[in-house]
Amino acid sequence: MSADEVRLARAYLLRVAEPPAPALFAFVERAGPVVAAARVRAGDVPAAVRDETSARCEHDLAEGDLARADAVGARLVVPEDPEWPGWPLLCLANASGRGLRWATPPLALWVRGSASLDDVLTRSVAVVGARSATSYGEHVATEFGYGLAEQSFTVVSGAAHGIDGAAHRGALAAGGNTIAVMACGVDVPYPASHSALLARIARDGAIVSEYPPSATPAKYRFLVRNRLIAAMGAGTVVVEAGVRSGARNTAASAAALGKVVLAVPGPVESAMSRGCHELLRTGAATLVSTVPEVLEAVGQVGDLAPTTTSPKRPTDGLGDQAIRVHDALSVRTARGPDQIATESGVPLDRVRALLPELELTGLAHHTEEGWRRPRT
């Protein structure tokens, strides 16, 4: 069977059932897409598949969908294509195999943009968050998007207002790859105020959806879409999230898919950080405050993350007694060893031994009148 037949069959199947459709997915896996499509059309399917497909099985708009996609420079990427991101999406197959029906993999993906899906998802992180983000959240999301893109990581998000948009913009500003996963058709500019942003993402990255061209967004679809965002990143960073938030749903999906979940903290009185703090407090997410920490957590480039080293102090490495002797020295007044012994509580013979040691490292200064601490 030809590649065109497969593409037509999967275009039909994508529209005939509302994702996720676990019974249809399993049926396609068994029968293959072309036979599966023909049997769904004919109503010759097991009851569970009929349940998922009966409402729309007579609507065969596959050719129209492919034409409409083509008109906006989009294409249907199917699992049979070399660019199918099989590795990132494997977590969905595994999770649905464990009985998580929501995790059913997509039957195919509409893609608008020139990037090869497989390529751009080799190194990728999802950055998500509240639509009603604060300026703090948008700032952090932009910085993270920029920093990840600079390190050649693809930034996956949902093109929504607030955090999503800021993350995409940051990645674009760094000249990096970014992928917007939609809850509507790849040709639908949603939200409308992001038309220009979406056009830039389509040009420099990719807009991805399992919904056919011109499909409108629906609440339910955002939740279903979130599993794809979670699957497409090596980890998911939640930048800001209210107590009830789609971003927390994405975080929960990511966790269930075995992905790293990360959250950015913020001021405790910010309602938009409450979701992140809850994720951190319950141990559902790991705290990240910088891009190197994100990279360290997703574990692909551990050596990029600088270990937080405290600035060195001259007294580092001194023993207790040496520190006490050093503390007992004055910058202004010279003191004798006996006075230093009394001040510090260190035995006189130890004081006599320690003072020259401190002098060697520049921490004590010997004068005619006695010992001083050098000015720093």
Add this chain to the structure above:
Amino acid sequence: MSADEVRLARAYLLRVAEPPAPALFAFVERAGPVVAAARVRAGDVPAAVRDETSARCEHDLAEGDLARADAVGARLVVPEDPEWPGWPLLCLANASGRGLRWATPPLALWVRGSASLDDVLTRSVAVVGARSATSYGEHVATEFGYGLAEQSFTVVSGAAHGIDGAAHRGALAAGGNTIAVMACGVDVPYPASHSALLARIARDGAIVSEYPPSATPAKYRFLVRNRLIAAMGAGTVVVEAGVRSGARNTAASAAALGKVVLAVPGPVESAMSRGCHELLRTGAATLVSTVPEVLEAVGQVGDLAPTTTSPKRPTDGLGDQAIRVHDALSVRTARGPDQIATESGVPLDRVRALLPELELTGLAHHTEEGWRRPRT
């Protein structure tokens, strides 16, 4: 032997060795304070004790110290006193028993203030943080101090600039108990700009120190003092801390003493939150953003912490198909069941069954023209 003898002996012993003095502590435990003091004075002690005491053993200022304390309304509280906070300090004895020499318990405590130590430390939390705190950090510390005091918790801190001072002030503002543990004598107003604050703490709470009256603070003493702050709270809350910070030392001490360590998050770009974020990131601390969360973590009043409940939505509790049917309804346009079935991908017979259910709960509205979603 009289109580006065014991008090004189412990006043002498507190000054003769720089705390923590593990060998002296063990010697006092074995010989008792009066005999131990006499033998230290005479130099008739094991080598390890001599090492800790030889520099100052001839300085017997005990009577003078007690008189000076009395002059400022302070007293020496000894383990033989009923108000000795044996329970909170037990963690120090346990930790030093496990070989942590820094955890050696105090030989006695100078106390300025009328509060009974044992009483006020029954329910207590340490609140600590950076001296160079931000206004955000000081605000949170004040709120936490206030909120903890309101719940009859004693706020233990170190009277330093920044977070410490704010925590004390919050507790005082709530009319609660607060304890300042000093790295100098209880009569030394350090920092000088906190003279008025310290006077209020002495009046309404207590100033506590193991250093004799008029002892001056030294770097080393702050670290040694921190173990007492950590020991005196059921948990330690770090509000703000730089990467290198005394508050992190207190947090580490608290952890080693088996206490709960809590940290307050803040903006990721704030240098003063970096220490807190590091504690959270590495799992060394649990995130807290409210006083009820602190109380829940210290585990004394779990029922005070409200479980974070999401606001109820009318669609809560609906199944997938019902949510999809609800999503497919329009506020503006009435739709027929077949159209809704196509939109939602839910089989027509299920749509016909679900619509009346949604109508019952006010989520769908039946008109002459078809089904709509009611305006909310």
